[in-house]
Amino acid sequence: MNFIQHIIFFVVYINYAKTEFSVEDCWALGLNKANLLCSSCDHLPNFELDFLKDHCKECCHQDETVKEEKKYAKAVLEVCTCKFETYAQIQAFIKSDRPSKFPNLQIKYVRGLDPIIKLYDKDGYLQETVAIEKWNTDSVEEFLNTHLIKPDVLDNDYIRTNMV
Numbered sequence: 001m002n003f004i005q006h007i008i009f010f011v012v013y014i015n016y017a018k019t020e021f022s023v024e025d026c027w028a029l030g031l032n033k034a035n036l037l038c039s040s041c042d043h044l045p046n047f048e049l050d051f052l053k054d055h056c057k058e059c060c061h062q063d064e065t066v067k068e069e070k071k072y073a074k075a076v077l078e079v080c081t082c083k084f085e086t087y088a089q090i091q092a093f094i095k096s097d098r099p100s101k102f103p104n105l106q107i108k109y110v111r112g113l114d115p116i117i118k119l120y121d122k123d124g125y126l127q128e129t130v131a132i133e134k135w136n137t138d139s140v141e142e143f144l145n146t147h148l149i150k151p152d153v154l155d156n157d158y159i160r161t162n163m164v
Contacts, residue, residue, distance in 0.1 A: 026059035036060045071149045072119040072127060076106045077140075079115040090115045093137040102144050103151045119147060 026033040029052065041056035077094070084091040099105055117140075119128040132140060 021055065021058040029055055029059065031056060031059040033059045033061075037063045039063045069146050070127075072147055073122040073149050074104045074106070074120040074124070075102070075144060075148055076108050076118045076120070077115065077132075078108045078110045078113055078118065080111055080113045081109055082112070083114065087115050087133055089136040090132065090140070093140045096137065098137065098141050101141075102148055104148055105144060117143070122149075 021029075021033070023033045026036070031052075036056070036059055038057060038060040041053055041060055044050055044053045044056060077090075077099075079087065079090055079094070093099070094107055099107060115132045115135075117130045117132055118126055119130070121127050130143070132143075135143070
């Protein structure tokens with residue numbers, strides 16, 4: 001057994017009587033309690049670390065079920081053209097053909113504003129504002145693909161709700 005394993009076993013032995021490991025206990029084991037998912041503990045034997053599995057389970061958070069991303073009817077990307085030099089990726093997105101893929105995306109130029117995306121519900125009420133100044137063109141497109149309702153879905157919803 002090497003030195004590190006001795007230290008780990010010592011820390012584990014000291015904390016064995018506790019019902020749940022503290023953040024410090026987990027950190028001493030080399031585990032980050034803040035972002036350790038329990039499903040990760042199941043992979044420890046693949047790396048010959050199965051001796052940590054029980055303790056890993058004391059430090060982990062249950063994996064959340066995949067929740068459906070909230071979808072919005074409309075998005076407005078707001079930015080100042082005077083800041084295009086600073087936000088070259090946002091400029092590249094706006095000047096490319098990518099915005100045309102999103103008929104429910106509006107681009108609005110607002111003097112002095114860092115780039116943001118405002119998301120609206122189907123009634124036109126602002127639901128969320130997201131700062132995008134550090135995003136690249138792919139991130140903006142992926143975000144819009146994830147959070148904007150596809151226009152054909154909007155049209156079908158309109159037709160369904162107005163049937164005679």
